[in-house]
Amino acid sequence: MTQNAEKGLLHTGPSRKDSAASGKSAVTVPQEEPSFDPGDIVELWADARALYLAGVYPKYASPAWLDLHPDDPRRLAGALDAAENWRKYGDEEALMQWFLDVNATREPLWSRRTLAELDALAKHRRPHEVVATPGWPPVKVPGTETWRHNIDGRQVDLDHNIPRPAHYQEAA
Structure with a gap:
């Protein structure tokens, strides 16, 4: 037995409240079975697809779309259009932000750097001076065979960190 069963809180159906109309509990209130033929769904889908491809439907959630009966294929065609646009472009706010970003004003060409300024920036500069730091190991000076010490x-600059040729090491 569960804790709820021990406390007398057994729940046997969707609701234990009584129906206001009949006084019977909701579990015993008869429910109407949906009455549709599977062919109706196929026909609705085919009609909606034809209307979607022809472009004969109101925009999704517009007043004209809301006035349509739920079984009207134009209503499904409008929903198909909205779903396809969502798939392609995402939500409307993100799409509008993208349009604003694409069409935003750019910095004018005359205010940008000139070719002479860009050429001056691209000129070769002398490399910075290598400085050995106190308490750290020596630093190899680029392009030379020397090591810089502090x-x-x-x-x-000392050359004692230079690897010696093999014949010097054999002689030692």
Whole structure:
């Protein structure tokens, strides 16, 4: 037995309240079976598709669309159009923001950098000076075979970190 069963809170159906019209509990109120033929759905879909392709339907959620009967194929065609637009473009706010971004005013060409300014920026600059830091290992100077050390606050280039050729090491 569950905790609810022990407390007397068994729930046997959708609602234990009495129906206002008949006084019977909601579980025993007879429900009407939907009456439709599967062929009706196929016919509705085919008609809606034809109207969608022909473009003969009101815009989804417009007053004309709301006035249509739920079984009207033009209503389904309007919903198909809205679903297809959602698939392609997303929600309407994001689409409007995209249109605003695409059509936004750009910086005028005359206020941008000139070709001479761009050429000056592209010129080759001298590389920065390599500085060894106190307390850190020596730094290899690019393009040379020397190593820069910081000895007593002075930048000193020494070559003792250069790998020696093999014949010097064999002789030692």
